[in-house]
Amino acid sequence: MAQFEEVSKQSSQHPKPAGLVLQYGTAGFRTNAKHLDHIMFRMGLLATLRSKKTKATIGVMVTASHNPEEDNGVKLIDPMGEMVTPAWEGYATQLANAEQGDLLTALKDIIEKESINMSQEANVFVGKDTRSSSASLSQAVLDGVLLNFDSFLNFFLHFSHHFYYGLVTTPQLHYMVCCQNTQGKYGEATIEGYYRKLCQAFIQLTKNASNCTDDQKHLSVDGANGIGALKVREMESHLRRELQISLFNDGSKGKLNHQCGADFVKVQQKPPTGININPGERCCSFDGDADRIVYYYTDSDGQFHLLDGxxxxxxxxxxxxxxxxxxxxxxxxxxxxxxxxxxxxxxxxxxxxxxxxxxxxxxxxxxxxxxxxxxxxxxxxxxxxxxxxxxxxxxxxxxxxxxxxxxxxxxxxxxxxxxxxxxxxxxxxxxxxxxxLLIEAILAIxxxxxxxxxAIYSDLPNRQLKVKVSDRRVIDTTDAERRAVSPAGLQEAIDTLVKKHRLARSFVRPSGTEDVVRVYAEAETQESADSLAHEVSLAVY
Ligand code: NG1
Incomplete structure (x- = not known):
């Protein structure tokens, strides 16, 4: 297998820690950044194969979204900007977990199974979030993308093109991949094109809002100290003051997702630190890669109100x-x-x-x-x-x-x-x-x-908890994750606990992005939801 020499040589620069097993989960691979270099390189290789297979541009985003700063992750984006198909998630897991000496076999296996024409040109867009580890990890992706497969597979002439977007939000990369593959029909495959399209539509929409005061046009945004903050700043001039944003947690002081951001606000059901909230004022929080948003305000009694997904x-x-x-x-x-x-x-x-x-x-x-x-x-x-x-x-x-x-x-x-x-x-x-922009336009109109x-409806009080277990994969679920099928007896235990509370519901599932089991409970009162969540988490141990 002399033709694979180049891959071998390059992959030794990105060695896999022996025995490390990672799974392509809910949103790609995610774990502590120090374990991810080989994964990034391999995802660069895989994105190239996926591009050849689909004859389209594929995206690779380096981010761990709402996870803490120390973590990182990577996910592949398919031609229409959607998540990569399940079969390729499987290949991603195989490739990620192949021991160093088995990498070439794993690659060859994918090439054969998918009948990939290696002479096909490959195009890959790479983006990253603001984490300190994202710079070197996205370079590892590029190392994989830039490997010219033909030189070692001895096929016909071909080129591997890539476009390195650098700092982008995850949705911006999805958007640009789609624009590229639809020859601009969905929009222009540039960040500027993205701002222009969205902001022009927003301004057109707000022309239908009568008598909107400056107060109503004002919004406080918690940028989670991440990429979203940077991008809001970039976009502001396109909004022509039709939306006036006060930006908090813009990354100049605080730590990414720490005590701030959409996940913190949703799970803790309290405002982020680092933001000035005046009673009644509309605020929102982004998460670390700006693909999530939640709104909130405090009332005149200082009570916090969350408006979630x-x-x-x-x-x-x-x-x-x-x-x-x-x-x-x-x-x-x-x-x-x-x-x-x-x-x-x-x-x-x-x-x-x-x-x-x-x-x-x-x-x-x-x-x-x-x-x-x-x-x-x-x-x-x-x-x-x-x-x-x-x-x-x-x-x-x-x-x-x-x-x-x-x-x-x-x-x-x-x-x-x-x-x-x-x-x-x-x-x-x-x-x-x-x-x-859509929410702001609707409220204005x-x-x-x-x-x-x-006030459209009142949420049932609820609580989410995380439980650390030795192996979260022993929990298997069915019915859109609302019921546990294993381990034996767990669902029956949950059913018994739920019956003790009024208007109650609870379920558990293994997280796909963190090494925890998530417990959710809702009930008629907050006390009831809290105690149900606690009781169910004890049943998970
Ligand atoms: P996991 O960790 O599988 O629960 C979390 C979110 C998902 C999704 C992904 C990707 C919850 C309960 N789960 O998944 O909804 O957003 O992260 O970011 O919020």
Missing amino acids: DKIATLISTFLKELLTQAGLDLKIAVVQTAYANGSSTHYLEDTMKVIVRCTKTGVKHLHHAAQEFDIGVYFEANGHGTVLFSKVAEEKIQQLAEDPNMNDERKRAARLLQNTINVINQTVGDAISDM RGMTVQQWD
């Missing part, structure tokens, strides 16, 4: 449903949630709003696929990770109506609002910046305060 999905789907009615368009709209969705949100959506609600496993790839089944699929995880998908048919019908010269003004206005809504949304993946939005 469920409240966001409700606001957006109500807005879209109203526009569809005004436009006289018969399009099927659905909301996709996970088991973490607050029970009150599901009841409100199904019983009051009468929209279809689907529940999937955790991880946006599952929600994304479910949302694709509808004309309009609004999907959000409770933690604020989500977006809206419009089918081709829906987009065409909206466009026809917006451009129909014989249409009456009300229907036309609604269709144009829908068009601009489509343009402000990043349909490739959940995107804190895009979601923020409807003349709605954050308190009025919050």
Whole structure:
């Protein structure tokens, strides 16, 4: 196997610690950054193969999102900006875990199984977040991408192209991969192009807001000391003061995700440190790679109110449903949630709003696929990770109506609002910046305060806990992760505990991004939700 010499040589610069086993989880590989160099190199190699296979540009994002600064991670982005397919997640795991001497066999295996034409050109976009480890780890990805397979496989002439975007939010990279592969039909594959498209649509939308005061245009943003803060700063001039942002936790002082950011706010149910909150003021938090957003405010009694992914999905789907009615368009709209969705949100959506609600496993790839089944699929995880998908048919019908010269003004206005809504949304993946612009536009158009939005329904008190166990993989689940099938007896124990509380629900599942088991409980009172979560976590041990 003389032709593999180059891979061998290069991979010895990125050696795998013997015995280390990592799994491509909910959002790629994630662990302490010091264990990831070989993974990055190998994901560079794999992205090149995926690009050859799909004959399209593939993205590689170096980030560990909401995880602490010491961690890092990597995920692959498929041609339309979606998460890589399950079969390739499997290859990623195989390649990552092949011991040093078996790497070439593992690579060859993938090439053969997928019948990859090695003479095909490869194109890979690489991005990274602001973690200190991201610079060297993204270089390791590039080392993998830049290996010219043909020189060792002795095939025909071919080139491996890459474009190193450097610092980007995860959703920006998804967006640019999609733009590149649709020859610009989705937008321009540049950061500037992204700001222009989203901000122009936002400004068009806010023209429909009457009498918006400067106070209503003001928003406090917690950037989690991460990439999102940097990108909000870059974008601000495109907003032409239609949205006036006070940026906190911009990375100049604090540590990434530490006591701040969307995950902290959602899980701790309290405001981040480092932000000035005046009673009644609208605030939001991004997570470490700006693919999640949650809103919140404190009332005059100092009480904290969280508006999470469920409240966001409700606001957006109500807005879209109203526009569809005004436009006289018969399009099927659905909301996709996970088991973490607050029970009150599901009841409100199904019983009051009468929209279809689907529940999937955790991880946006599952929600994304479910949302694709509808004309309009609004999907959000409770933690604020989500977006809206419009089918081709829906987009065409909206466009026809917006451009129909014989249409009456009300229907036309609604269709144009829908068009601009489509343009402000990043349909490739959940995107804190895009979601923020959409939410701000909706609140402005409807003349709605954050308190009025919050009052749409009341959340059931809930609690999320993390439990450390020796091997979290012994827990297996079914029914969109709402029931445990192993270990034996665990589900029965949970059922017994749940029966002791009113309006209660609880489930457990192994995290795909951290070495913990997550426990979720909701009940009629906070005390009840807290004690149920505690009791269930004891049952997990
Ligand atoms: P895990 O660690 O598998 O629970 C977490 C989030 C997911 C998703 C991923 C990727 C919760 C309960 N889980 O997954 O929703 O966002 O991270 O970032 O919030």
